[in-house]
Amino acid sequence: MNLDSELRELLSRVDETPWPGEPGAYDRFLRRRTRRGRIAAAGAALALVGVMAGAVLVPRLRPTEVVPVAPTSTTVRAENSGFELRVPAGWQVERELTVTLAQDPGGTLPGTSISAPRPVVVGVVLVPRSGRPDGARITITTDDNAQLDDSAVRGGSRRADGREYKFHPGSGSGDVGRYAVLWPDWCRMGRGCGGSFWPRLLLVTGSARSDGDQVRQVMKRVVGALRPITNSVRPPPPPTVPAKTKVLLGTGGGGRAA
Numbered sequence: 558m559n560l561d562s563e564l565r566e567l568l569s570r571v572d573e574t575p576w577p578g579e580p581g582a583y584d585r586f587l588r589r590r591t592r593r594g595r596i597a598a599a600g601a602a603l604a605l606v607g608v609m610a611g612a613v614l615v616p617r618l619r620p621t622e623v624v625p626v627a628p629t630s631t632t633v634r635a636e637n638s639g640f641e642l643r644v645p646a647g648w649q650v651e652r653e654l655t656v657t658l659a660q661d662p663g664g665t666l667p668g669t670s671i672s673a674p675r676p677v678v679v680g681v682v683l684v685p686r687s688g689r690p691d692g693a694r695i696t697i698t699t700d701d702n703a704q705l706d707d708s709a710v711r712g713g714s715r716r717a718d719g720r721e722y723k724f725h726p727g728s729g730s731g732d733v734g735r736y737a738v739l740w741p742d743w744c745r746m747g748r749g750c751g752g753s754f755w756p757r758l759l760l761v762t763g764s765a766r767s768d769g770d771q772v773r774q775v776m777k778r779v780v781g782a783l784r785p786i787t788n789s790v791r792p793p794p795p796p797t798v799p800a801k802t803k804v805l806l807g808t809g810g811g812g813r814a815a
Contacts, residue, residue, distance in 0.1 A: 639789030
């Protein structure tokens, strides 16, 4: 058989007989496409389950309530009145009470001298942060009246440092009352610091339109927390030379010059 006959036979067979693997090819294509779709759908379902699980777990990891951060405590220094106070928890400074001194006459504060006019803190007014009790207010200041003595604290109690204090009930109508604390001034106005003190009271006064007992409890805490500073601190005694001490002034020499 020559080449021309072989080609004719091959072409006739191609027209009549399908290529190897052709039968069922389309069905196989459909089956593969269906299988790929199922796999993709399963993957999407698993991803959706993961997202839903995360949405359920994340809220559980979050805190159920917000805990407020306690504010930094404030310390008030009234050097001219001789006290320092750390503001009680739940309260804040409404305002400081100040006076303007033309000068510092003779060492009102230890280590100071005459200076230019300046405002100095002599007291402070505290109010509750929450605004409750209604109208609550505590004022801490001093009374330097020269006629004062210890009668305002006689028969009362004593602080840990021995300073006497006493509560005086208010007149009502929002007046809770006041604590008087014996708070001597060792550097009274017009005098330098010395070994004797001048009578002075530190007054813790409270007011409230309601729940005065709660305000009084805070007032008592303030009385115990007040710390003496500057002119309310007793100065150390001056150094002295004992009478029997002998001091050698010099040796040698002679005559009137010696």
